[in-house]
Amino acid sequence: MKKRYxxxxxxxxxxxxxxxxxxxxxxxxxxxxxxxxxxxxxxxRGAELQARGVTVAEYLDSDFDRMIAxxxxxxxxxTTQDSAHDVYICxxxxxxxxxITEKPMTIDAQRCQQILDTQRRxxxxxxxxxxxxxxxxxxxxxxxxxxxxxxxxxxxxFHWVLNTIHGADYFRRWHRNKANSGGLLVxxxxxxxxxxxxxxSAVPTTVYAYGDRRFxxxxxxxxxxxxxxxxxxxxxxxxxxxxxxxxxxxxAYPPLAELYQAHEQYDGYxxxxxxxxxxxDIEDTMHLAVQYDTGVAxxxxxxxxxxxxxxxxxxxxxxxxxxxxxxxxxxxxxxxTVPGALQAEGTWTRIYPQDAPAYQVDIWxxxxxHGGGDALLLADLFSPTPAPDPYRRTANYVAGAYSILxxxxxxxxxxxxxxxxxxxLLTGIGxxxxxxxxxxxxx
Numbered sequence: 001m002k003k004r005y006x007x008x009x010x011x012x013x014x015x016x017x018x019x020x021x022x023x024x025x026x027x028x029x030x031x032x033x034x035x036x037x038x039x040x041x042x043x044x045r046g047a048e049l050q051a052r053g054v055t056v057a058e059y060l061d062s063d064f065d066r067m068i069a070x071x072x073x074x075x076x077x078x079t080t081q082d083s084a085h086d087v088y089i090c091x092x093x094x095x096x097x098x099x100i101t102e103k104p105m106t107i108d109a110q111r112c113q114q115i116l117d118t119q120r121r122x123x124x125x126x127x128x129x130x131x132x133x134x135x136x137x138x139x140x141x142x143x144x145x146x147x148x149x150x151x152x153x154x155x156x157x158f159h160w161v162l163n164t165i166h167g168a169d170y171f172r173r174w175h176r177n178k179a180n181s182g183g184l185l186v187x188x189x190x191x192x193x194x195x196x197x198x199x200x201s202a203v204p205t206t207v208y209a210y211g212d213r214r215f216x217x218x219x220x221x222x223x224x225x226x227x228x229x230x231x232x233x234x235x236x237x238x239x240x241x242x243x244x245x246x247x248x249x250x251x252a253y254p255p256l257a258e259l260y261q262a263h264e265q266y267d268g269y270x271x272x273x274x275x276x277x278x279x280x281d282i283e284d285t286m287h288l289a290v291q292y293d294t295g296v297a298x299x300x301x302x303x304x305x306x307x308x309x310x311x312x313x314x315x316x317x318x319x320x321x322x323x324x325x326x327x328x329x330x331x332x333x334x335x336x337t338v339p340g341a342l343q344a345e346g347t348w349t350r351i352y353p354q355d356a357p358a359y360q361v362d363i364w365x366x367x368x369x370h371g372g373g374d375a376l377l378l379a380d381l382f383s384p385t386p387a388p389d390p391y392r393r394t395a396n397y398v399a400g401a402y403s404i405l406x407x408x409x410x411x412x413x414x415x416x417x418x419x420x421x422x423x424x425l426l427t428g429i430g431x432x433x434x435x436x437x438x439x440x441x442x443x
Contacts, residue, residue: 006033006073006097008064008088009080010045012259012334013102016374017077018045022052025382030054033071037061040263064088068095075100081174082181086111093124100127100381104190105400107182109408109425112401116429119397127381128400132191133198133393134380135371136364137347141313141324142199142391144361149351151319153200156298158313160192161306165330167284168246170304171216171275172233173333176282178411183282185211185407189302192311194395194403196300198434199315202292203402208419209410211283215305221276233272234261248272248332255336288410310346321352328371340370392434399432 005021007014021029031049034056036042046058059067068076076092078085078101086106092099105128106112119126132138145153162170170188174180181187197203221229226244228237239247250257250272260271284304291297310327327346331337342365352358366372380386380394395403409420 002027003029003075004032004071004073005029005075005077006035006067006071007031007077007079008035008061009078009084010034010036010038010041011079013079014045014077015334016369016378017079017100018049020378020382022049022054025378026054028384029382031056032073033057033059033067035059035061035064035067038263038266038269040266041259044258044263064091065095068092068097073097078102082107082187083179086115089115089126090118093118093122093126096122096124098125098127100129101400103128103130103194103400104182104186104404104407105397106404107178107180107186107408109405112404112408113426115397116401116426120428126397126400128395128397128403129377129381130191130194130198130393130395130399130403131370131373131377132195133391133395134373134376135342136366136373136376137324137326137342137349137371138195138373139391139393140361140364141322141349144322144349144351145199145315146391149320149353150315150317150322153294153296153315153317155316156196156200156296156313157316158192158196158298158300158311160189160300160302160311161309162188162302162304163306163309163330164246165332166309167304167306168216168275169248169332170282171277171280171284172248172273173271174269176273176277176280178281181282182404182407183211183411184302184304185209185283185286185288185410186404189286189300189407190403192300192302193406194399196290196298197399197402197432198393200292200294200296201435202294202296203431203435204290204406204409204422205293206291206419206421207288207406207409207413209286209288209413211286211410211414213280213282213284215284216275216280218276218278221274226276229274229276231274231277232270233274234270236274246275253332253335256332256334259334283414286410286414288406290406308346310343320354322349323352324349326371338369341368342366342371396432398430399434401426401429402432 075098230236238244288300315322327343329341
């Protein structure tokens with residue numbers, strides 16, 4: 001019997017799920033309903049599925065409860081704006097459905113507590129889709145750490161950079177305001193903090209942070225001579241005259257124009273707002289010190305205006321050091337290209353033993369979105385017989401909570417100038433299953 005799915009939120013995030021369920025996994029699962037606040041985009045997605053022979057019911061967000069009652073989905077897939085995740089996660093569980101949600105699970109401690117309390121009350125499942133865990137080269141890092149090749153881990157240095165194509169895009173979309181996204185320390189870095197939690201089989205305990213907006217500012221635009229800028233690129237003389245390297249011409253990206261510009265009249269959402277607007281309130285450069293329950297200390301940074309995209313991370317242990325660098329492909333979210341594909345020539349892992357020469361390991365290769373993680377994640381979600389997973393990559397609501405708590409604590413620390421204790425943010429969270437995984441601690 002096919003499992004029935006409803007998808008709430010039909011923007012760019014939703015495509016991976018309804019595409020998989022209408023092609024590779026259509027024999028075991030089916031999309032029975034779509035829900036969105038934008039009527040035009042709702043109809044467009046319905047037509048796309050209809051063209052594949054999949055007939056779905058369409059509901060505005062105000063009719064969410066009616067959708068559940070009439071379509072009886074087994075599971076609701078939540079791919080809305082981040083600030084609305086908790087509303088649909090909680091209501092779906094209250095109405096008897098399991099949930100699959102895009103990251104971040106939610107954007108602040110109060111909403112997170114509500115999700116945890118609702119799950120306990122209803123007993124429903126809530127999965128968070130951390131596709132980065134499934135990328136083969138990142139799973140390989142987990143494998144190496146589990147092998148004990150560097151002994152007990154003592155310190156981590158982790159630095160992520162977004163380039164001025166993908167990174168800039170967060171400053172023109174709804175993500176530009178913390179009320180929508182929690183800022184990059186929640187929206188984007190939830191991936192990064194989840195990876196560290198999972199790699200270490202640990203959870204964060206204390207966070208101290210600094211953050212500011214230093215690049216995507218009106219002052220930067222003034223220095224670049226962009227004096228004629230307007231709130232959106234479509235009406236901006238700087239785009240028409242070819243002066244602004246950060247302008248987004250939606251007409252040059254038909255998938256984006258079709259998905260967003262064609263439906264602006266329904267909700268007034270502009271996909272091409274100016275990245276130098278003075279209404280932006282998220283940071284573009286952030287630095288954290290994080291302590292974990294295992295005693296590991298991490299230094300972390302995130303910048304959104306670099307000339308390349310990816311990260312470097314180093315784990316120092318009692319028997320040596322593991323260094324890993326990953327370069328990712330450049331893309332705009334929803335532009336029709338493969339997001340975050342692995343750039344093999346810029347990706348490597350090296351081991352530096354304490355008492356032997358350093359060596360480089362052969363990277364576990366992959367193709368596809370998010371370093372090859374998307375396809376493996378979808379198989380874990382929708383395959384009737386998912387493969388056994390010794391790495392415990394499946395993430396539930398507890399892992400989802402810990403992935404955002406570092407960023408939530410960092411936001412509080414930036415505001416107060418003081419360190420923040422994770423256990424002051426939530427009650428009764430428990431521990432993710434990966435904290436029980438065997439990790440070598442041989443000195």
